[in-house]
Amino acid sequence: MANNSLKKNITLVIGSGAIKCAASIGMWQTLVEENIEVDMIVGCSAGSVYGAGIAMGMSVNEIKMWSERTWTTEIMQDYLMNLKASRDGKLKFSEASGLVDDSILNARIKMILEDRTFNDLKKKFIVAATDMSNGEKVVISEGKLFDAVRASIALPLIFPPWQINGKLYVDGAASDPLPIDTAIQNGAGIIIAMGFSIDYKKKMKSLTAVQEQMTAIYINNILKASYAFNNLAHHSEIFAIVPEFNEPLSMFDVDKIPGIIEQGAAATRKQIPHIKRLLSSMD
């Protein structure tokens, strides 16, 4: 059955998920192998890091190597010291604070993004972050790529919020962990969306652990609600790519990146027949 009313305009949406977002490398690799042309990419939080790599035209191996070099414990420098100091009242916090000295994180992201702007990209790319002052989603598609990505990955309390033009921005996941609506608003037809829920802890023995569990509960419920709404709001298809991980993954499990990539590829391969069926109906 021909479906002339649906435009192809294939958009990838890569949501938040820290190291799980490396699965998007597998997704990208599979789409390239299957000759599925992507027109636009939307990224949020760590998803914006991988989205930037794809939009820049980096090879799968280049993004994989960047990934392995970036997500190591060194990016958390001074975290424990500052956590203790803040509990002891020796570290004063403000809206611009984070527990981590972000110089290493910034250097690693800047190493790849350099001074590129959105105009330098091979594909249209949009980053979603969150306005720290009012919680609203903010969509960034111009200016320096580094600023947009750094804003979107500003994990609250951990990495300092990022300032752009006098406003402070935090993690895109805080307003929407999978910004499919941003894709819809920007003219997406077929959407291929990869999102991740946060693993729940089985045991909590510290205040930090309880805080992390509550964050997981909030974010996972926002993800579900957002996905449900966008499914109903969109006029075309949204293909959900849901990698299955057999074990909880921590932010620094870089040795597991190859397996994460393969899970992303496997989840994408499951959807390929359905994607291709729709695409051929539009020819």
Place this chain on the structure above:
Amino acid sequence: MEIRDNLTNNLVVIKITGDVDALTAPEITGHIRKHIEKGNVNLITDFTEVLYTSSAGLRMLLTAVKETRVRNGDMRLVNVQPDVSKVLSLTGFNNILKIFPDVDSAIKSYE
């Protein structure tokens, strides 16, 4: 994709075989609407042989459910397969739809 109707205990059981997606959803929605127009607003949809549903499939489900409920009826799902169940759970639709393991329990739910 095939659609077959069975009448059981005065209830229409619509059995769908195949994928429920952008290509098949319009036909399924149209089929369900014809039943609603005839006054059959208590419907059961057998998903035993539906192995895949997409976002368009979900929109179809919810449209049909709303159109029956506004007429004091319902559309209840039967024997949803694991991959489809995963999608319903991801979207929270399993909290809106009534889902049963088999046709008999779905029929009983209307008593």
